[in-house]
Amino acid sequence: MSEPLSRPLHEATLTALAPLVDLSLLDVGCGTGSVLQSAVRRGARVTGLDAAASMIAVARERLPDADLHVGDLEALPFDDGTFDVVTAFNSVQYAADPRVAVVEMARVTRRGGRVAIGVWAEPDRCQTDRVFQRIRTLAPPPPGAHAPLAVSTPGVVEDLLADAGLVLAASGEVDCPFIFPDLSTAWRGQASIGPFRWAIEVAGEDLVHDTYAEALAPYRQPDGSYRQDNVFRYVIADRAVATHPAGAVDSCSEEIQPPATDGL
Numbered sequence: 001m002s003e004p005l006s007r008p009l010h011e012a013t014l015t016a017l018a019p020l021v022d023l024s025l026l027d028v029g030c031g032t033g034s035v036l037q038s039a040v041r042r043g044a045r046v047t048g049l050d051a052a053a054s055m056i057a058v059a060r061e062r063l064p065d066a067d068l069h070v071g072d073l074e075a076l077p078f079d080d081g082t083f084d085v086v087t088a089f090n091s092v093q094y095a096a097d098p099r100v101a102v103v104e105m106a107r108v109t110r111r112g113g114r115v116a117i118g119v120w121a122e123p124d125r126c127q128t129d130r131v132f133q134r135i136r137t138l139a140p141p142p143p144g145a146h147a148p149l150a151v152s153t154p155g156v157v158e159d160l161l162a163d164a165g166l167v168l169a170a171s172g173e174v175d176c177p178f179i180f181p182d183l184s185t186a187w188r189g190q191a192s193i194g195p196f197r198w199a200i201e202v203a204g205e206d207l208v209h210d211t212y213a214e215a216l217a218p219y220r221q222p223d224g225s226y227r228q229d230n231v232f233r234y235v236i237a238d239r240a241v242a243t244h245p246a247g248a249v250d251s252c253s254e255e256i257q258p259p260a261t262d263g264l
Contacts, residue, residue: 001185001188001189001192002189002190002192002193003031003032003034004034005176005178005179005189006034006089006090006118006176006232007034007038008174008175008176008232009089009118009174009176009232009234010034010035010038010089010118011038012172012174012234013087013089013116013118013172013234013236014035014038014039014042014087016116016170016172016234016236017085017087017114017116017236018042019042019043020039020042020043020044020085021042021043021044022043022044022045023043023044023045023084023085024044024045024046024047024082024083024084024085025039025044025045025046025047025083025084025085025086025087026046026047026048026049026076026078026082026083026085026086026087026108027039027046027047027048027049027086027087027088027089028049028073028076028086028087028088028091028092028101028105029049029050029051029073029088029089029090029091029092029094030048030049030050030055030056030059030068031050031052031055031059032055032058032059032062033048033058033059033062033063033066033068035048035087035089036048036059036062036063036066037062037063040063040066044085046063046066046067047066047067047068047069047078047083048063048066048067048068048069049068049069049070049071049073049076049077050069050070050071051070051071051072051073052070053070056068056069056070073088073091073092073095073101073104073105074095074096074097074100074101074104075104076104076105076107076108078108079108080107080108081107081108081109081110081111081113082108082109082110083108083109083110083113084109084110084113084114085109085113085114085115085116086105086106086108086109086113086114086115086116087115087116087117087118088101088105088116088117088118089117089118090118090119090120092117092119092151092157092160093119093149093150093151094194098150098151098160099160099163099164102115102117102160102161102163102164103163103164105117105164106161106164106165106166106239109239110239111239111240112238112239112240113238113239114169114236114237114238114239115161115164115166115236115237115238115239116234116235116236116237117157117160117161117234117235118232118233118234119149119151119152119157119232119233119234120149120152120230120231120232120233121152121173121230121231121232121233122149122152122153122154123149123152125230125231126149126152126230126231127178127219127228127229127230128178128228128230129149129230130215131190131212131215131216131228132195134211134212134214134215135195135196135199135208135211135212135215136195136199137211138199138202138203138207138208138211139198139199139201139202139203141195141198152233154233157233157235158171158235161235161237162237165239166237166238166239166240167237167238167239167240168235168236168237169236169237169238170235170236171233171234171235171236172233172234173231173232173233174231174232174233174234175229175230175231176230176231176232177227177228177229177230178226178227178228178230179225179226179227179228180225180226181224181225182224182225182226183213183216183226186212186216186226187209187212187213190212191205191208191209191212196208196212
């Protein structure tokens with residue numbers, strides 16, 4: 001229920017990466033396979049990796065021909081230069097060290113290939129974060145946990161990509177409203193995600209449910225549905241020079257040119 005809410009971000013990013021016909025694409029943090037399904041429809045050969053075995057199990061049902069793995073985005077189980085395109089949507093911020101995760105993404109991307117990262121925009125442009133904030137008051141995140149908007153400040157993703165030896169190529173913003181037909185559906189979807197599961201473990205399901213219902217109330221529409229307006233961002237970079245696994249540029253490679261921008 002939650003994963004399709006980010007589909008506008010997925011589609012906009014894949015469109016910016018097009019054409020994908022006959023290209024190999026790895027989605028890091030692939031969840032239940034929504035991005036992979038979209039990439040297959042665009043002609044890509046897909047591979048997915050996620051830390052949650054239960055999500056990979058669903059992805060296998062949806063994509064029986066895909067190459068799917070349970071694993072850590074900070075230690076990708078693939079050889080250097082394996083993929084034409086590597087994507088990560090709302091996953092890099094959950095790494096213990098996002099920099100290591102992005103270096104790994106760069107490592108498994110072939111020379112001339114592309115890396116794309118999608119994240120939430122700043123908190124003041126994401127109404128859903130106001131609900132997350134209320135839930136976090138019930139149970140502060142455990143030590144070392146990363147919030148959904150931990151890499152949302154403009155420039156953070158760009159710096160991670162540049163530090164991994166990649167050349168910034170494009171970026172964009174996408175409106176991504178979260179719409180639920182009723183409170184029951186909203187709760188069922190949101191109660192499954194990490195921050196909510198942690199709060200339920202600490203504070204109990206009844207209290208978390210009641211707090212969520214109260215926090216969601218301002219977003220109730222006349223027809224009884226709920227809508228929260230959010231903005232998401234994507235950044236695309238090219239692997240234009242060879243990089244070492246640690247992210248340092250090879251001294252024999254050509255100099256990285258200043259990042260290209262699209263005016264955002």
